Amino acid sequence: MNSELDSKAKPFRLGFLLNPYAGLGGPEGLKGSDDISDDLRRQAGRSTERARRALAPLLERQADLEILSAPAEMGEQLLEELGLSHRVVGALNDQGFSTAQDSERIAQELAREGIDLLLFVGGDGTARNMVNAFSSELSGQVCLGIPAGVKMHSAVFAINPESAAEVLLLLLKNGLVDLRQQEVRDIDETLFRQGQVRSKYYGELWVPEVGHFVQQTKNSGREVEELVLADIAADIVERLEDDEFYLIGPGSTPKAVLDELHLEGTLLGFDVLHAGEVIAKDVDASHLEALLREHPDKCKALITAIGGQGHLLGRGNQQLSPAVLKALGRDNLWVLATKTKITELQNRPLLIDSNDPELDRELSGHIPVLCGYRDTIYYPISCGV
Structure with missing residues (x-):
């Protein structure tokens, strides 16, 4: 049964974008590639070769992948x-060569296609393009850089192309992959050529990282659930905004948030938290639909999976009806689960069954899962078809 579910899981949607000119300025002693000549652009860059090293291991996992690529020299040709x-x-x-503006515009187009990860190839300048592309409504897009530039000050790149491949393969195997916000920094190339190193912070990107499953709180090699739930709750409480409405779902994991605030809640139902107070208890779908109509874009749902089964939606939390889920949007689902609960799934995805098959397919894919205090992994959810 597990293998059947795995075989029907939605393919991982990988976006791919290549800066073909990244790193060209290095051999020329230019300290960067922002202002290279047209003649230099016509040379084969090292970015293509480094991208090839990262992508080659994916050939054996094509059945698990749906790749969406930037056009021509920016990805299509290499694939x-x-x-x-x-x-x-x-x-x-129509200028004859790709530009930074192309990178930003096409990155946004790829993100709007619903990709799980954008794999980009370049240096700090390309990372800055990604920050610009995802600075507003696309700010949750997960990215990973293949390092190919001259100056590499940003923390959004894999150590090398092979390391990027390892992260991708682990994601395809539904392994435990940490998700963190990392800085994008760049230096002023003009000053650098004059011998002055001046690094500037430009923003952050969400980046998957392969981490070790080592808990700070252990009991015979296992998590102490009460302490981990307290850690999850502490993280959530730090994120709460007074003008937002939080739909606290069933289960001990979401309820831990109310416990952290010393508030009474409903273990098997939905409570509404606003401005530090529970304003409604054990509400139904119609109540949630009305709340979302009155406060669009101001609601978040805190949910967890059923242990062992792995059901995230459609079992015990049907108050999140298809209408509620459509109004909420995928990005406003905050998934909470201990790493013990995730590892007990044995690499199977979390399951969704909202009673709307089309919606279930739209919701499928990788999603952040909060597992502890400032500890988030990237894990798949699937409708199993």
Whole structure:
């Protein structure tokens, strides 16, 4: 049964974007590639070769992948060369070579296609493009950089192309992959050429990292659930905003948030938390629908999975009806679970069954799961079809 579910899981949607000129300035002693000449652009860059090293291991996992690629030299050509099936998104400008503006625009187009991860190839300048692309409504997009630039000050890159491949393969195997916000920094190339190193912070990107399952609180090699729940609750409490409405779902994990606030809650139902107080207890779907109509874009749902089964939606929390889920949106689902609960799934995805098959397919994919205090992993949810 487990293998059947795994075989029907929604493919991992990987976006791919390559800066073909990244790193070209290094051999020329230019300290960067922001202002390279057109003649230099015509040379084969090292970014393509480094991307090839990261992508080659994916050939054996094509059945688990749906690749959406930037066009032409920005990804399409390399994927065709490698024999990796893909769909092209976006188009280049008519200048004869790709630009930073192309990177930002096409990155946004890829993100709007609902990709689980954007794999980009470049240096700090390309990372800055990603910050610009995802600075507003797309700020939750998860990215991973393949390092190919001259100056690499940002913390959003894998150690090397092979390390990027390892992260991708672990995601495809539904392994435990940490999710963290990492800084994007860059230096002023003009000053750098004059011998002055001046690094500037430009923003942050969500980045998957392979971490070790080592708990700070242990009992015979296992998590102490009460302490981990307290850690999860402490993290959530730090995130609460007074003008937001939080739908606290069934289960001991969401209820731990109310316990942290010394508030009474409903263990098997939904309570509404606002401005530090429970304003409604044990509410039904119609109440939630009315709340969302009155306060659109101001509601978040805190939910957890059923232990052993792994059901995230459609079992015990049907108050999140298809209408409620559509009004909420995927990004406003806050999934809470201990790592013990996740590892007990034995690499199976979390399951959703909202009674709306099309909605279930739309919700499927990788999602952040809060597992402890400032400890988030990236894990798949699936409708099993």
